[in-house]
Amino acid sequence: MTVKNADRDAIVHGKITEKPLRERPSYPTWAIKLVMAVTGLIFGLYVLVHMVGNLKIYMPDHNGIAAINEYGEFLRTMGAPVLPRESFLWLFRIVLLAAIVLHIHGAFALHGRSRVSRGKFARTNLVGGLNTFSSRTMLITGIILLLFIVFHILDLTMGVTPAAPEAFVHGEIYANLIASFSRWPVAIFYILAMVVLFLHLSHGIWLAVSDLGITGKRWRKALLVVAYLVPAIVMIGNISMPLSIALGWLS
Template sequence: MTVKNADRDAIAHGVITEKPLRERPSYPTWAIKLVMAITGLIFGLYVLVHMVGNLKIYMPDHNGVAAINEYGEFLRTVGAPIFPRESIVWILRIVLLVALVLHIHGAFTLSGRSRVSRGKFSRTDLVGGLNSFSSRTMLITGIILLLFVIFHLLDLTMGVSPAATDSFTHGEIYANMIASFSRWWVAIFYILAMVVLFLHLSHGIWLAVSDLGITGKRWRKILLVVAYLVPAIVMIGNIVMPLSIALGWLS
């Protein structure tokens, strides 16, 4: 905001300034929120599909090969022979990595701008209930999920100790999951991470609904249900697997 028709004498004596109250940011806030909404929905879709694929651990073996191992091989060979082995998987990984970087940058940028704009004034509990708690802890739950993703990749994708077990074998998804979740501390960590994912994803989807400009009452009611239903399905599906293995129901 600038002062129009300013008194030059007042300006000279330092009473009024023509300078903007705040510097214009390099990227507008609405654009960052839009990027965060899109990348957040990408992650939401990914964790849902990833959970469905992992549930193949409960399917019977096919010709002595675990169903989830066949699924893993399918992902590595999808698009063949037109595309080289694992090329599609790596394209997806690059897309997810770029989305992750943009999402993290947006989260810290918006948090910083909010803190500067609010100054010493802070309003809390404007929404109330679970939404208020999720809103206040979005940055914290996001950091926890980032640490979980790093551990998960080291544990069940890359097989790097001490996150992974000594028996880790590339391609043996079933055996790797059994070995990893047989460690109680790992199973508990995964379960707690899924609760955090529910809090972050549910509030994130609802924020995306607003940031994408969906204002119709009927659509907002439908998407409010989706914002809680989809994360709940993901949370339950991902908790059942480590819990089943830790309790010895799968071996």
């Protein structure tokens, strides 16, 4: 054990030590948790707004142009003429990229510290339920979502085959969605990824509530509802699109 003002004879005989049990980390755990909470909430807000924008696929055409295509053009020209074309879009992408790098680094850092701290005295299966399952699989669901993000960018942003269909055309968002989700394996992969997103995001929001120091009973009850309601809305909204296209309801 570690003590202060130790008996020198006891130290010589190896019974006690003045050395710390483990080295002090470069960054405190609370700081890493805070960064993960903030970056996680950024992604939570992003996927919600992204889902709302993508739901324009259900809106009627305007002057022969698909509503979601108009929305995509609006994002590319946001800030014009003050900013060059796609400047805002690239600024937003850089922020998201920085956030995901910090989030991934924090996840692995906390996972490593947790394993070192528990050592051989790790306790498992003490409680059950969805929340506990989500907690135990946060790292796994995070890795799955990272793979999904890479595939999603290759498929619907960059149009790189074989992730994207051969018919991919830059700027034709509606047609690209139809072509991509008409492939049943891709549609199923997107649907499963949204279920994983629900598990990861719901538990992540609840962790962020604690890490941000929100302790009031009323606030915690309200935010517990938000932690499950918002990810559920995102999941249902995002699943409806590939499912509607794969079943032929949209074409």
